[in-house]
Amino acid sequence: MTKKEICPFADYLINSRMCSPKVGCSKHGVCTINKDSQCKDHYCEALDAAADQLENLPNTPPTATAKAASVASDFGSWLASGCPMRSAGERERIKAICHGCPKYKDNSCTLCGCRLSTKISWATTDCPIGKWDADKNVKGEYRKASPSRIVDLDLVGPPPGRVTCNCSIFNFRGRRVFAYRHGWGGADVYLGDINEEYKVTNARRLAIPQNDWNAGGREDPRLFEYQGRLYCMYIGVQMRGSGRRIFRTNVCAVGLDDDWNVVSNWQTGFDRRAGWEKNWQFFEHGGKLYAIYKIHPHTVFEVDPETGWSKKVYETKYPNHWTHGALRGGASPVYHNGVFYSFFHGYLHSRHDKGTYTAGCYTFEAKPPFRVLKMTPEPIHVPDPSERPGPSTPYVVYPCGAVHENGKWVISYGHMDQSCRIAEFDEGAVERAMIPILE
Numbered sequence: 001m002t003k004k005e006i007c008p009f010a011d012y013l014i015n016s017r018m019c020s021p022k023v024g025c026s027k028h029g030v031c032t033i034n035k036d037s038q039c040k041d042h043y044c045e046a047l048d049a050a051a052d053q054l055e056n057l058p059n060t061p062p063t064a065t066a067k068a069a070s071v072a073s074d075f076g077s078w079l080a081s082g083c084p085m086r087s088a089g090e091r092e093r094i095k096a097i098c099h100g101c102p103k104y105k106d107n108s109c110t111l112c113g114c115r116l117s118t119k120i121s122w123a124t125t126d127c128p129i130g131k132w133d134a135d136k137n138v139k140g141e142y143r144k145a146s147p148s149r150i151v152d153l154d155l156v157g158p159p160p161g162r163v164t165c166n167c168s169i170f171n172f173r174g175r176r177v178f179a180y181r182h183g184w185g186g187a188d189v190y191l192g193d194i195n196e197e198y199k200v201t202n203a204r205r206l207a208i209p210q211n212d213w214n215a216g217g218r219e220d221p222r223l224f225e226y227q228g229r230l231y232c233m234y235i236g237v238q239m240r241g242s243g244r245r246i247f248r249t250n251v252c253a254v255g256l257d258d259d260w261n262v263v264s265n266w267q268t269g270f271d272r273r274a275g276w277e278k279n280w281q282f283f284e285h286g287g288k289l290y291a292i293y294k295i296h297p298h299t300v301f302e303v304d305p306e307t308g309w310s311k312k313v314y315e316t317k318y319p320n321h322w323t324h325g326a327l328r329g330g331a332s333p334v335y336h337n338g339v340f341y342s343f344f345h346g347y348l349h350s351r352h353d354k355g356t357y358t359a360g361c362y363t364f365e366a367k368p369p370f371r372v373l374k375m376t377p378e379p380i381h382v383p384d385p386s387e388r389p390g391p392s393t394p395y396v397v398y399p400c401g402a403v404h405e406n407g408k409w410v411i412s413y414g415h416m417d418q419s420c421r422i423a424e425f426d427e428g429a430v431e432r433a434m435i436p437i438l439e
């Protein structure tokens with residue numbers, strides 16, 4: 001059923017003025033199309049009419065018995081689900097809805113009688129007339145998320161035709177900075193500012209000293225902060241032999257001063273490195289520099305910030321519910337609401353084309369051993385096949401940077417190996433797209 005069509009089960013009644021089961025179908029109790037008590041996504045007109053009826057009732061508070069039953073029902077569901085709480089961003093979003101509702105009075109809902117500051121904090125509660133609903137992830141369910149806005153950045157050349165892609169947006173001391181890969185073979189890293197309209201200014205080539213481990217190119221930057229200094233991780237392409245073939249790729253990083261001059265330049269190393277080292281995700285905790293080496297099992301390295309020498313310090317196993325291929329790294333993790341948010345990419349191999357790169361999100365504890373808490377089972381952003389430039393290019397959404405601002409996530413990513421893009425996501429949508437991992 002699409003928006004504005006009449007629901008086929010159009011025989012609704014108002015069951016009660018308590019929170020559950022609220023408005024429902026007299027035949028089925030719930031909308032059987034999206035298995036949701038409010039038929040919200042499909043916009044069922046009959047349900048809306050019933051909700052209007054409720055909304056237009058005079059603003060008289062429910063009886064003490066009805067109110068007690070309503071609170072008891074909410075509290076029982078919340079306890080049974082393990083007492084999950086809503087994020088600050090999600091609370092603000094719901095508060096704004098209630099404040100604009102005629103049923104709101106003195107921090108209470110006059111329909112269910114609940115005190116809203118408490119009701120909104122519990123992630124299992126919902127509005128009696130479906131204006132907002134329980135977070136599905138607390139029940140092991142989730143909702144697909146997608147960007148609320150996509151911006152294609154105009155960053156070609158110089159010289160003309162030289163691609164820019166795989167870009168990293170980062171909040172450094174309140175300043176939005178932006179790094180990107182410029183060129184394909186023999187690429188360089190550029191760094192600039194990016195404003196509210198996503199216009200990149202002051203961009204200049206980072207003067208990364210060339211050496212054996214990066215002479216073939218400096219690619220796919222990810223910005224991070226350590227001890228108050230801005231760092232840029234990049235992939236160094238190492239060449240070998242008279243034909244100058246690519247020998248291996250190295251995870252490297254440069255430390256920058258306040259004028260973005262390179263003051264340190266190192267490549268990571270550890271005992272059992274692979275030939276192709278790429279998507280490490282650096283973050284700081286307790287004065288130490290760490291990197292996510294592998295998402296599953298969640299493998300964390302401690303990195304020497306002077307030399308880049310690394311060692312595995314934590315590895316935690318968890319059930320992997322990701323549905324879109326190999327889990328690979330992405331943006332540097334962002335500390336938010338007491339946990340780290342990590343936007344990663346999944347890679348689905350295909351024998352028939354060059355494969356598909358998609359974006360997902362997971363959170364992990366902000367303390368050792370940095371266990372994974374929640375994860376999106378499905379991508380939150382996928383490439384549009386119609387935008388692929390040709391059969392030699394994979395389908396690519398390749399996230400390399402993330403910032404959180406004003407209740408939304410802003411993700412920067414490489415698009416189809418050809419351009420830089422920004423995707424905005426509503427914070428609540430990302431939360432609802434994740435399922436709990438750590439019980």
Ligand code: SF4
Pocket residue numbers: 097098101102103104105108109110111112126127128129130131132
């Ligand atoms: S919960 Fe909030 S939005 Fe829903 S009816 Fe009550 S006041 Fe209105």
